[in-house]
Amino acid sequence: MDATLKPRSAEDVEEAVRWAAAETQPLEILGQGSKRALGRPIQAAHVLDLSGLAGIESYEPAELVLTVKAGTPIAEVEKLVDDNGQELSFEPMDYGPLFGKAPGRGTIGGVLAVNLSGPRRIKAGAARDHVLGMEAVSGRGELFKSGGKVVKNVTGYDLPRTLCGSYGTLAVATSVTLKVNPKPETSVTFVLNGLDDQDGIQALCEAMGSSAEVSGAAHLPGWGDSDKSRTVLRLEGFKSSVDYRMKSLADRLGAYGTSHQLDRDESQKLWTGIKNLEDFAARNTPVWRISVAPTAGPQLVARLKTAFELDALYDWSGGLVWLSCTDGDIHQAKVRNAVEAVGGGHATLVRADPSVRSEAAVFQPQPSPLAALSRRLKEQFDPKGVLNPGRMVTGL
Amino acid sequence: MTAIAMPAPDQSVIARRREILSALQAIVPGEGVIHDEREMRAYETDALTAYRQLPLIVVLPETVEQVSRVLKYCHDNDVKVVPRGAGTSLSGGALPLEDGVLLSMMKFNQVLDIDYDNRSVVVQPGVTNLGITRAVEGEGFYYAPDPSSQIACSIGGNIAENSGGVHCLKYGLTTNNVLGLEMVLINGEVIRLGGKHLDSEGYDLLALMTGSEGLLGVVTEVTVRILQKPETARALLIGFPTSEDGGRCVADIIAAGIIPGGMEMMDKPAIHAAEDFVHAGYPRDVEALLIVELDGPEGEVDYLIGRVEEIAKANKARHLRVSESEEERMTFWAGRKAAFPAVGRISPDYLCMDGTIPRRELPKVLARMRELADKHGLRVANVFHAGDGNLHPLILYDANKPGELDAAEAFGADILRLCVEVGGVLTGEHGVGIEKRDLMTDMFSEADLKQQQRVKCAFDDKHLLNPGKVFPVLHRCAELGKMHVHKGQLPFPDIPRF
Numbered sequence: 004m005d006a007t008l009k010p011r012s013a014e015d016v017e018e019a020v021r022w023a024a025a026e027t028q029p030l031e032i033l034g035q036g037s038k039r040a041l042g043r044p045i046q047a048a049h050v051l052d053l054s055g056l057a058g059i060e061s062y063e064p065a066e067l068v069l070t071v072k073a074g075t076p077i078a079e080v081e082k083l084v085d086d087n088g089q090e091l092s093f094e095p096m097d098y099g100p101l102f103g104k105a106p107g108r109g110t111i112g113g114v115l116a117v118n119l120s121g122p123r124r125i126k127a128g129a130a131r132d133h134v135l136g137m138e139a140v141s142g143r144g145e146l147f148k149s150g151g152k153v154v155k156n157v158t159g160y161d162l163p164r165t166l167c168g169s170y171g172t173l174a175v176a177t178s179v180t181l182k183v184n185p186k187p188e189t190s191v192t193f194v195l196n197g198l199d200d201q202d203g204i205q206a207l208c209e210a211m212g213s214s215a216e217v218s219g220a221a222h223l224p225g226w227g228d229s230d231k232s233r234t235v236l237r238l239e240g241f242k243s244s245v246d247y248r249m250k251s252l253a254d255r256l257g258a259y260g261t262s263h264q265l266d267r268d269e270s271q272k273l274w275t276g277i278k279n280l281e282d283f284a285a286r287n288t289p290v291w292r293i294s295v296a297p298t299a300g301p302q303l304v305a306r307l308k309t310a311f312e313l314d315a316l317y318d319w320s321g322g323l324v325w326l327s328c329t330d331g332d333i334h335q336a337k338v339r340n341a342v343e344a345v346g347g348g349h350a351t352l353v354r355a356d357p358s359v360r361s362e363a364a365v366f367q368p369q370p371s372p373l374a375a376l377s378r379r380l381k382e383q384f385d386p387k388g389v390l391n392p393g394r395m396v397t398g399l
Numbered sequence: 400m401t402a403i404a405m406p407a408p409d410q411s412v413i414a415r416r417r418e419i420l421s422a423l424q425a426i427v428p429g430e431g432v433i434h435d436e437r438e439m440r441a442y443e444t445d446a447l448t449a450y451r452q453l454p455l456i457v458v459l460p461e462t463v464e465q466v467s468r469v470l471k472y473c474h475d476n477d478v479k480v481v482p483r484g485a486g487t488s489l490s491g492g493a494l495p496l497e498d499g500v501l502l503s504m505m506k507f508n509q510v511l512d513i514d515y516d517n518r519s520v521v522v523q524p525g526v527t528n529l530g531i532t533r534a535v536e537g538e539g540f541y542y543a544p545d546p547s548s549q550i551a552c553s554i555g556g557n558i559a560e561n562s563g564g565v566h567c568l569k570y571g572l573t574t575n576n577v578l579g580l581e582m583v584l585i586n587g588e589v590i591r592l593g594g595k596h597l598d599s600e601g602y603d604l605l606a607l608m609t610g611s612e613g614l615l616g617v618v619t620e621v622t623v624r625i626l627q628k629p630e631t632a633r634a635l636l637i638g639f640p641t642s643e644d645g646g647r648c649v650a651d652i653i654a655a656g657i658i659p660g661g662m663e664m665m666d667k668p669a670i671h672a673a674e675d676f677v678h679a680g681y682p683r684d685v686e687a688l689l690i691v692e693l694d695g696p697e698g699e700v701d702y703l704i705g706r707v708e709e710i711a712k713a714n715k716a717r718h719l720r721v722s723e724s725e726e727e728r729m730t731f732w733a734g735r736k737a738a739f740p741a742v743g744r745i746s747p748d749y750l751c752m753d754g755t756i757p758r759r760e761l762p763k764v765l766a767r768m769r770e771l772a773d774k775h776g777l778r779v780a781n782v783f784h785a786g787d788g789n790l791h792p793l794i795l796y797d798a799n800k801p802g803e804l805d806a807a808e809a810f811g812a813d814i815l816r817l818c819v820e821v822g823g824v825l826t827g828e829h830g831v832g833i834e835k836r837d838l839m840t841d842m843f844s845e846a847d848l849k850q851q852q853r854v855k856c857a858f859d860d861k862h863l864l865n866p867g868k869v870f871p872v873l874h875r876c877a878e879l880g881k882m883h884v885h886k887g888q889l890p891f892p893d894i895p896r897f
Contacts, residue, residue, distance in 0.1 A: 024882065065650040066757050066788070088656060118598065129598055131606060132575050143882055147850040148843070151824040153755040154568070155787040157561045157610045158825045158835075158842060159869065160851050161574065164606030168599065185656035208516045212540075214627045214696060240699065241656075247698030296517045296595035322517075322596055349600035367600035372588040377602050379857035384850075386882060395601065 013177040021144025023389040032171035034110030073112030073176040094121030100284035118168030121278040122219035131167035136180035142385025173384040187239035192265040195234040200301040203234040204321035222317040295348035297321035408498035433457035447491040454495035471587025482613040484556030490832025524555025543570035561610030563828035568786035574609040579622035613865040615858040629694035638685030638718030645687030648714035660694035668780035676741035679734035682718040746795035754818030755827035775810040789827035
């Protein structure tokens with residue numbers, strides 16, 4: 004009895020989940036399916052397709068607040084705010100290219116479900132930092148709201164942020180309220196050439212600790228030819244301010260080596276490529292996404308390079324490491340041990356064959372008290388385990 | 400005690416006081432356990448001083464292990480626990496319980512690690528908010544969230560309340576600036592979340608803990624993000640003939656793509672009270688006064704000051720001054736920062752409220768508030784975080800006049816209901832605590848509140864941590880867990896399936 008349920012309203016979602024809970028019929032929660040290859044593959048007989056639950060509910064640019072239905076395409080949301088001189092500052096990455104799919108797909112609900120962000124994460128925060136309110140249906144089939152439609156609110160537990168990054172395993176969002184921000188007037192990039200990983204990350208950390216208000220800090224190694232490496236820093240804002248900060252940044256980092264600057268168009272192209280991991284898209288290798296303290300990034304990579312062949316990219320001032328495992332193996336134990344050895348963080352296997360993702364721990368394994376607490380939380384939202392069961396961890 | 404009732408104390412726990420005391424003394428030696436009534440007085444209230452209650456016993460642990468053992472003991476023996484930081488809550492979040500242990504975290508006062516390369520600081524929860532900035536300002540860094548109690552309030556308390564401050568429109572609330580936590584659950588388990596890296600692994604419990612008002616766990620260590628101090632800051636002082644003009648000016652500033660470091664508004668009663676008190680040079684003939692502070696690189700700040708000046712003039716600014724020195728900037732702020740004590744001078748007592756509204760509703764809300772003031776026979780002065788719509792009405796009353804506290808509380812409740820009615824929320828930064836607990840049903844449905852309480856059940860299924868706060872009705876976890884199952888057909892069969 005495989006079925007796709009396509010609700011058109013929050014009440015439809017309630018009805019569908021209530022039925023699933025009553026019959027203990029697991030549901031795969033889907034927007035456009037653009038991130039279906041992320042996380043563990045799940046076996047659910049039925050699909051809850053939210054793409055019909057789309058549309059703008061309210062948008063008040065002057066209040067910096069936007070409310071949309073959860074199935075609204077992310078492209079539509081980004082165009083709307085762009086047309087009004089605003090942006091989603093967390094700059095959600097697009098997994099399409101990495102998964103060999105067309106770019107530009109996905110829904111806002113999906114973006115929040117995996118807590119997407121991009122290079123601007125280090126300055127502006129992740130998706131969860133921009134979520135103000137949510138209406139969602141729990142695994143009990145009950146619609147609830149949490150948060151609000153104003154930018155400052157501490158009334159009750161912060162469930163909207165908690166639900167971000169839960170991969171649809173706690174509740175099905177039906178409507179979300181986001182904080183939007185003014186779009187910067189201009190954007191330019193400062194490039195340092197030919198630094199090795201260690202020096203590159205050091206330069207990024209120094210820039211992040213300055214008052215230059217850097218909104219993107221990445222290191223792109225030359226992969227075998229460190230002369231070709233680029234260490235890139237993005238500055239955004241009013242033109243006069245950007246010019247001023249660019250000068251102070253160039254003065255400060257001049258000693259690191261030769262440098263040049265990218266104008267607005269070149270800059271945009273570069274950061275879209277970094278955000279969407281275009282350099283790894285054409286390969287067919289397993290990819291890890293690893294978050295550690297920025298200075299631990301190059302230590303982690305150096306350690307792993309002694310164990311297996313890999314290529315790495317650094318974003319977030321060195322704290323976000325993308326690893327492409329050249330030999331096709333995922334080297335799970337080595338990756339996990341290295342993360343621990345450099346001070347901790349988390350590693351997610353974002354690209355691998357479904358059979359591999361079924362067997363491996365895709366997400367960072369948790370110590371037992373934390374794992375038990377996560378399970379108790381899941382039970383409180385979804386006692387019958389009908390929402391995306393097993394998407395993150397077996398039994399969750 | 401006045402209008403807000405706390406849960407009836409469990410007499411059987413009070414009867415066991417001596418036994419509980421000796422158990423706690425076995426865990427926390429020496430002066431770490433306080434049971435003398437006179438000494439416990441220091442803990443009977445927080446900054447919501449209308450409510451007072453002596454706790455059963457006060458415990459001040461010094462190590463994580465002691466916290467863990469205290470909580471486990473209380474869990475195993477069904478003793479309630481009220482966690483407390485510096486006791487500066489304006490919503491009664493740290494109000495003790497007659498049958499509960501008060502757990503003070505103020506001996507956890509060490510800065511553990513400063514890491515400039517990774518822009519992070521690890522501290523114990525009793526370190527003050529300002530203490531973090533003090534520890535790193537020598538290198539030009541600071542911790543951004545700055546609640547007005549920052550000299551006294553603890554970072555652990557900031558986590559509990561998700562504290563904001565004047566600069567949060569640009570730099571975010573506590574939740575946007577915390578990277579990691581260590582906490583102890585009521586069953587004594589120690590859990591670490593996050594660290595110096597970004598984003599959480601698994602469910603974002605860091606987000607859940609921030610703003611949970613001491614109901615989910617006791618924080619024993621905090622990792623925060625620090626920022627380089629802006630190069631410079633300048634402020635404008637702008638007076639408007641009407642609050643509508645002021646509100647429109649704020650909207651136009653944001654529409655121009657400018658997010659000021661701070662943007663504060665005061666209404667006429669607040670302007671007069673502040674000016675009488677500190678003589679900051681505020682104009683008396685305006686209905687609304689706006690302080691706009693621009694911070695950042697010098698080149699940017701000078702440019703934006705010019706832009707804001709133009710916008711202010713286009714919105715009928717009657718009075719406009721730009722700070723030309725650091726001293727002048729501080730003078731502009733002096734009146735705003737002294738607004739609460741200034742109101743304290745003109746009234747024996749005042750209640751500080753804290754609702755948030757969509758900014759467009761400001762003129763309507765101020766007008767309705769004046770009507771409500773007449774209805775309740777009390778005066779009100781307003782200070783307002785204009786950028787984010789967070790209102791702080793100060794209700795003036797005299798606790799010595801019979802009935803005035805009740806009237807002030809009723810007036811406050813009406814104001815908060817009004818905030819919700821226009822699309823806002825009950826609290827922007829002070830928390831629900833006991834103060835707004837009974838108004839939660841005005842903002843949330845029963846289903847909303849039950850799901851929130853189910854979250855509590857995952858952490859503390861016996862309701863032992865800070866009960867009586869936030870939720871108006873305590874449902875047993877067993878009752879909340881019940882499901883009404885309706886067996887039936889596949890829903891909406893008329894919808895095409897693919």
